[in-house]
Amino acid sequence: MFARLLFSCFFVAVCATYSVTLSATHSLGAELREGFSNGRLNKFVWATCQADYPRLFTFDEEVTNTTTTRYLTASIDKDRGDVDNCASREAYRKQGVDLGLAPERLERYTADDDATDLGFSMIAPDALSLESRCEEGDSTKVQRNELRLLQKKYVHDVSDPHWYTIRFRTRGTPPPCGSSRWIMAQWKYAPASEWPHDYSQNPFLAQRFDNGVFHITAQRDRCRCMVAVADGDPDLKTDDPSLPAAPEGQGQRALKKSQPLKCTRKDKACTPEGFTVWTTDGGEPPLLPDPRKGWVTMSYRVKPLGAEQGQIDVYANGRFIVRMSGHVGHDGLGPSRMKFKFGAYRDRITGTHHMDVDRICISRKIGNCDRTITQVGLTD
Structure with missing residues (x-):
């Protein structure tokens, strides 16, 4: 007994x-639900070859009367340069070997971007023109501190729609220098050898933070469009970092055709053919919440086929913001897998900045990631 x-x-x-x-x-x-609550990075999930780990990663908690929030902080400082050990095939695999993971369990190695082949910025496509925007910066170099997925089981085909939810906030004062190609999270195609190189380098979907203004861009081939933005101008050079709060509330359910907020290619306006934007009333999408003012939960339903069946839905704090449908991403590229990264990627500028991340979830079902969402009608 x-x-x-x-x-x-x-x-x-x-x-x-x-x-x-x-x-x-x-x-x-859930394919992945990461809460960063253990106080250490799970290296079985996240590859660190593009991260300044552990120097610029910390773990902390925020305690209120009702909750305790444990989170990871990815930082950027003046000493962080473009150290990219993923550029070495062996260095990329070393983490998996050290963990005892068989090579067939690792996500396929893909070379990543560098300072000279990032593709065009939505705000300032010509990299050389950025030098005048950030007088104290260096437009010929970049700063990177990103985590990417390590194992195949967390990565899906671009034809298989998945939800991505990321809960985050930002701290520190961004330099008031307009566009610095500042990315906090990005979704790319895993490249194939026959593709044009910049197709795999350009993120077809990205969370950006130029001039301290949170905004989202989506891409149709080489035409990049800003599709949602917090209150403020990502391209404005100003010494006033303050921004008003975004409105609250839930929109209607019926969607109507709208227009991107701005589309550019090589610093000129472009019109992405077959790329349709939808909002609740046919006007501009609701303002995004400001991650400098508190925690923001962004959820994306992502299926970037590039052909007519592509669709990306964007929600912020449970509220529908905008949909992109039709030719989303790049056409004629054949089968591919998703490449998702988060952290900081920007042109080299001075100062220190922190991105606190409380939760990342990837799943076919939104209920596994964000139960505050009431979905709008799906077209696929």
């Missing part, structure tokens, strides 16, 4: 330990 009781206690203890470990990283029904 005592032996049975001892075994039961041991079994319960093991299950409880397993449950805590599972909930901290991923849980049943």
